[in-house]
Amino acid sequence: MQTTLADFIKDTAIGREADAILRSCVHCGFCTATCPTFQLLGDELDGPRGRIYLIKEMLEGQPVSKRTQTHLDRCLSCRSCETTCPSGVRYHRLLEIGRQVLDERVPRSLTDRAMRFLLCEALPRRWVFKPAVRLGQWLRPLLPAALAGKVPAAAGSDSGPWPAPAGHRRRLVALAGCVQPILAPNTHAALARVLDRLAIELVVVPAAACCGALRYHLNAREKGRQDMRQVIDAWWSLLVGGQVEGFVMTASGCGEHVRAYREVFKDDPAYAKKAERISALTRDACEVLADERDRLRELLGSAGAFGGQRVAFHSPCTLQHGQQLRGVVESLLTDAGYQLVAVADAHLCCGSAGTYSITQPELANRLRDDKLAALTADSPTVLVTANIGCQMHLQGGSTLPVRHWIELIDERLRGGR
Known part of the structure; x- marks a missing residue:
């Protein structure tokens, strides 16, 4: 793709980066076929190729408007297009640059700014988020259906027993997190129990709370970097002191x-x-x-017979596209004796996408309904996933329980049937 970037950006670091990404695109359109929002809306500008053209025009100095902002806001950042792209276009990074420049040129409405401010200030702070969730759960029966659907149903606060220190030589650190400890406290505890059986101790450092993604992707970039620095600072002394070997998510x-x-x-x-480290x-x-895996299979084998519960796994976009980890969770669940059902269009996003289910509720719910239809088509008894956002979003529309996959491995090791 040929480009002629405008003077205001062509000699900047992000301008040069954007130019290189734009030039790598051969506008073949393969990405459009796997884009969830294009499939829903059928508009070229709501697919990756169309958004790339919008960003290109903006960086070349063409006029931009609320219309441009609408199409970029509708992108899930699911990165399905990157998995499909034969040219290796770093679309997610181009989108970050495009949104950053666009927000500087097209002011958002007061309502939009207020919502984004609340998301940035409430969700990453557990001391704010926890009482807000509890209040919402208490008022849930009185709320309008659309709003009540965004409030997670009250869940048991019992995370199950955390294994007692056993003097394991190997230690891994888990991110303390912001919303997961409140909405799904058993996830970390289940991982700790599984790792304990594998002679690995799981450590959580409370100061390493939000990873920074939430605020960073809402264009509150410096606040996001503050969250990231806090995580790095909280973990660094453990790492350089040789107290841990790495970090597990x-x-x-x-x-x-x-x-x-x-x-x-x-x-x-x-x-x-x-x-970097x-x-x-x-x-x-x-x-x-x-x-x-070898040791895990031994432990699972000694856990006794298992009836083979039917499970549907939703692979989050951040797992299968962002980290390119496909088939790993599925193989672990199969090793544990679970029957994985087939899921059509497994590459498509569920609509959670960080704060997308709040900022774009109509599209998010349509994507969720389509995903749930695919997940439940082969009559599973439980749905599992690998990300707290997907878990809560899917649970909001599902009558089946939606759980983290590590909980199922934990239950098998504890003799669950």
């Missing part, structure tokens, strides 16, 4: 973002090397268990 959205720290801080002299040592929980 149960939320694939957080995992994708922590792995991108190296990119975010590449030009920061104080954090570049730290971010932490990104390199970050793995999803499924990768850790896959590395221990």
Whole structure:
């Protein structure tokens, strides 16, 4: 793709980066076929190729408007297009640049700014988010259906027993997180129990809370970087002190973002090397268990017979597209004796996409309904996923339980039937 960037950006770092990405696109259109929003809306401008043209025109100095903003806002950042692209176009990065420039040129409405401010200030802070969730759960029967659907049903606060320290030589750190400890407290506890059986201790550092993705992707970039620096600072002393060997993620959205720290801080002299090392040592929980597969199979074999519960797995976009981890969770569940049902269009997003289900509720709910139809078509008894956002979004429209896959592995090891 030929480009002629405008003077205001062509000699800047992000301008040169955007220009290189634009020039890598051969506008073949393969991405359009796998784009969830294009499939829903049928508008070229609501697919990756159309959005690339909108960003190109903006960076070349063409007029932009609310219409441009609408089409870019509708993008899920699911990165399905990147999995499909034969040219390796870094679409997600181009979109980040495009949104950053667009927000500087097209002011958002007061309502939009207020909503984004509340999301940025409430969700990453557990001391704000937890009472807000509890209040919403208490008022849920009185809320309009559309709003009540965004409030998670009250869940048991019992996360199950956390294994007692056993002096394991190997130690991994899990991100404390922001919303997951409140909405799904059993996820980390289940991982801790599974790792304990594999002679690995799981450590959680409370100061390493939000990974920074939420605010960073809402264009509150410096606030997002503050969250990221806090995580790096909380983990760094453990790493350089030799107290831990790496970092394990149960939320694939957080995992994708922590792995991108190296990119975010590449030009920061104080954090570049730290971010590079932490990104390199970050793995999803499924990768850790896959590395221990032989021992895990032995443990599962000694756990007794199993009836083979029918399970439908939703692979989050941040797992299958962002981190390119496909088939790993499925193989672990199969090893554990679960019967995985077929899921049509498994590459498509469920509509959660961080805060997308709040900022774009109509599209998000349509995507969720389509995803649930695909997940339940072969009559599973439980739905599982690998990201807290997907878990809560799907549960909001499902009569079947939606759980994290590590909970099923944990139950098998504990003799569950």
